[in-house]
Amino acid sequence: MDSPTMDATMPIFYIGQHETARSLAVSDELVHHAQDRGYDMVTSPITTPHFHTRVLSLLSSYIQAVSDASPPNSAQPYPLVSAFESVDTSLHPSDTISQLVTFTSPWIDLASPDPVIAHLSRQVFSLEIAYAAFCGVVTVVVPGPRLSHGPSSLAQYARAIKEALALGSYLQLHVQLPMDGSKATDEEDDVGDLARFASSEYTSERQNQGGHQDPWSAWEAWDVIRSICRYHSRLSIALDLPRRLPSLSLQARWFSEPLRLLNLPASSFLINPRGSFVLSKPHQLFIFRCMRLKSAPWLLLTDVGAIPGLNDPDAIMDYPTTLSPSVAADAPTPPSSTFSSPTPAEASQIMKSAGKKSSKDDPTPHLSYLRYLQRNQPPKSTIERFVGGFQDYLQSPLQPLTDNLESITYEVFEKDPIKYAWYERAIAQALRHWVDQGKSTSSEDGAVVIAVVGSGRGPLVTRALNASDATGVPVKVYAVEKNPNAYVLLRRHNEEDWGGLVTVVKTDMRAWKGPTRSDGTFGKVDILVSELLGSFADNELSPECLDGVQHVLNPDHGISIPASYTAHITPISTPRIHADLLARSHTADPNAFDIPWVVMLHQFDYLSAHPLPDSSQAPPSTKLNQSKLDPPLAPHIQMVWHFSHPLPPTILAQSSLRRGGSAVGGGGGFTGGDGANEHNARHCKLTFPIPEQGICHGLAGYFETVLYTMEEGSVELSTNPVTMEAKSKDMISWFPIFFPLRSPLHLPADSVVEISMWRMTDDRKVWYEWLVESFLVVEGRRIRLGASDLHSSRGNGCLM
Structure with missing residues (x-):
């Protein structure tokens, strides 16, 4: 086990720019331009509107063929989507392909109850995944299942995802889902959405379900998808954050899932009294918490405006690289998510009151605000600084009775700022208590006999001596350790640090007969000190070890630290x-x-x-x-x-x-x-x-x-x-x-x-x-x- 580093550096925010209807092809030049403007990545659709039109035309021809068939309702072969043409996609292998976050078509419906729509959608999806994999794409965002279909169609969607994982061996698939289930992907505002062409016989039940959506529906859909895909390591979540976050219990559940992208649409931002785009306090706290993950998610700013300067790439832009706390002041949590943005009248009033300090002075105000949050994250706690890369890292429990631990393992434990101070306090209290009660000791000269069993490198021995100095109570200390390598170090400590005041004994504590008296007999111990506890207290056999050494403890008033x-x-x-x-x-x-x-x-x-x-x-x-x-x-x-x-x-x-x-x-x-x-x-x-x-x-x-x-x-x-x-x-x-x-x-x-x-x-x-x-x-x-x-x-x- 390696020693955790005390690295106090704060997480870096990797921020991308996403337009749901991007008008320009994402070229290498556009990627570099976005990076010059402060973005780390940009998004790109895999296919073009031309391909969308071609698929709609194919579906229209199929529907016409079905209606013209004679006899009526005679079987017709499902529409077959031919291979991509050059005009169907602007994506191609390039040096910047790994810096793109690609999106599959949002107008398909993999979970459609209509078999024709589902079959057509699956063909489109397979073509896009295969071509993206060919181009060297790493990150693909897949719009999640349409939640209004209900749970019955989730298996069909999950099966398509599982096939895609096998089709692209290096692709990372991120299923895009709304955090609270309310902003479902089935809004069908696009007249070209395939879901609009589903046969009424398959959609009548859906129409009867009404518009209410359970906030947990998106998480339930995700659970079905990842379970069918057997918790695949290349499958994760792109989570849409709404204007108002759901309950803490639902937030905590999403936090436990494999979050890879946090999507922040323009509607998630509020405008504070100074006219700046800001996020509410709950949004900030959730983002800060996610950024402490071992693999922190990327952030996507969606539809917050085009990348500035696209028409003049050589323009020198003067925009702030820092925000003052007054400009980026926290916005209040919105009382309701009824409106996704302020009304025109409200926006106009806010801009007037903001004056020259409005976000108009910044061509990328949303990006600047996120960079402000990055610089003003809450400081890491002592535990966070210590654990470093050990988050969720599985380790086999130690077996100190059968294995001789290495020095670096002891060193990790000795970095604890609390444990040994508390042990010293406990030993000091026991010594004061001993004197106050006038107890007799087990030594020949009246000193309290302390045995540190399982001494390791000796930190508890040092603490026992410190407690004696602090209380003025004389002690005789024995350090009992079976590890032959640690025994050598204990002897060195006794010579160089403890002034020869400690008797170092090399043996398994259960075989120790007790302090040797001047007449050759064995005495007893007044205070038995140990740190044999494991993560479950008893999993490193503290009960068995202390039972085995209890025979050396003074039977009348001996003390065990720990006591329970x-x-x-x-x-x-x-x-x-x-x-x-x-x-x-x-x-x-x-x-x-x-x-x-x-x-x-x-x-x-x-x-x-x-x-x-x-x-x-x-x-x-x-x-x-x-x-x-x-x-x-x-x-x-x-x-x-x-x-x-x-x-x-x-x-x-x-x-x-x-x-x-x-x-x-x-x-x-x-x-x-x-x-x-x-x-x-x-x-x-x-x-x-x-x-x-x-x-x-x-x-x-x-x-x-x-x-x-x-x-x-x-x-x-x-x-x-x-x-x-x-x-x-x-x-x-x-x-x-x-x-x-x-x-x-x-x-x-x-x-x-x-x-x-x-x-x-x-x-x-x-x-x-x-x-x-x-x-x-x-x-x-x-x-x-x-x-x-x-x-x-x-x-x-x-x-x-």
Whole structure:
């Protein structure tokens, strides 16, 4: 595992210019001209109006032939579109072809219920995709399915997309969809739209559906498309942002999907009192959040005006490269999306009040505003700066008991600005508490005996010595480490940094007999300090390790730091990670879906969330997505199980009886072996409400731990998004854990999810098993909708 860099550079906005009815052919000269004016790319249709006219003429001839047929309604061959002619397309191979974002024809209807229109559309689409691939095009935007057709025709559209992916081996296909489902692609303002020629027998049902569109309809269509295409790595979304953004839950769902383009039509912009084109605060927050993705989407400015200076390419243009905060002041969120732009009277009044400082002085005001936003992005948090390229990067959990970690791995953890400070605070509190209560010590000279077990490179040893200096309580410190390479470094630290005050012991902590006394016997430890927790708290066998070393702890008043820890889960949607695992399972790792992965979750959505009345309580991962119109959302995260240390002696005594398989130890373990570790097995069953429809790709796991507690309060660490800001803000040592589902589970709105999890163990290893079920309550009756496989990580369990 490489060390994450602390790169604080902000994301760059790659901005393109798009005209839905571009009048000029996109030549190399036009591309260079657009780049001179500040755009990074331009868009181009694949075919020309001439081709459109030719297809319409072909359809007209077919309709006439059908009407003239004798006998009436006799079978006629479907119209056949011939190959492209030179006048049918202005696209050709060139040096700038990779800098174009190409669009397939918006006037076709791949999901048409009319078989003639569908067949004709499919021919046009195939011709365009094949020719674009021949020319070397990389990026193709495909208008999404017409949502008014309903879900019945989506499979037909998805099948065409799947064929196109196979036809162009290097093409990146982006399905263009409206964010809120309202600006559907079936408006049919163009008289040449093929959908207008569909037979009435296929459109009557559609006409009866009315004009209302479910805001989630576009996402539901996308889910069908990408599922049929098996989460293809070259299939993503071009998302149209409306004038008013939909609910936060729908925004969060789109954020979790593979966004490649954000389309900003002119109607998305508002005009502030100074006459400048600006975006509302919710738009800004959504864009800022998307730009933090590992693969940030490009931005398209649509129909905001032609590229200036086209008639005079040599003209020297004087336009501002920066905007002052007063000119680019945030616009209020529009109260209604009824009007896509101000009325002429309103626009005239705004321009008069703006005076000479209006956007008239800038030939590309929308572009300048986006560059302003780029320069004024919110600063990166400590966690964002640290994780760098680790967003959504799957890592196998560490196995410190069987593997000797490398120095660079320890170094990554030691960069944490919070964890070791909190450990020092906990040790200091324990020492003060020890003195205040007048406890006796386990040493011969009255010093408190501290053992740091699993010392690694020694950061906790340093913190224990610091706590002693801060409290004035004398200590004897033992550093116990089995890694022979880390042992060498610990010895060096003791000589050069710790002044020989530490006793370094090379052994597995479970085999250590305790501090050696002057008479050759072994003493006890007063405070046992460890950092054995993994992303799920217990997944790196902290319970087993601390059970094994508890015999050295003072049985009367010995302290364990940490004192307890709990694991937590919640169901999530994460298409990106599912696609990654799907690819792995077909190639390098067929068991990829049976491994709990350590991953810095980023592009995902909580399926079970609830609104918070106070935005200050929102988890940090959701704050960039808050709107003044909607209450912030917080994930519903539940505790799975709990471990505490030291264990009651009776539990360890029973474990000792079972070890070795003696008759007095019982009949043996449930999963094989003698069952000596079964006191560390766990099981839970949890229920989560699902307010909006979604796809469950797996479970996100977190943990909380109490290092030390006393009357004044506890010292705690947390990776739980709900509590980490209050307990250990900016802690970076642990990424979440992800339990994947081989087959994603479809969840309707207002359903419930039941999660069953097991922590299993035998004599050799520990593993997890998990199962997800979905239910819907209808008139008081619970209906089972589906269930995942029973996943098991036994084949990749953590060895003891």
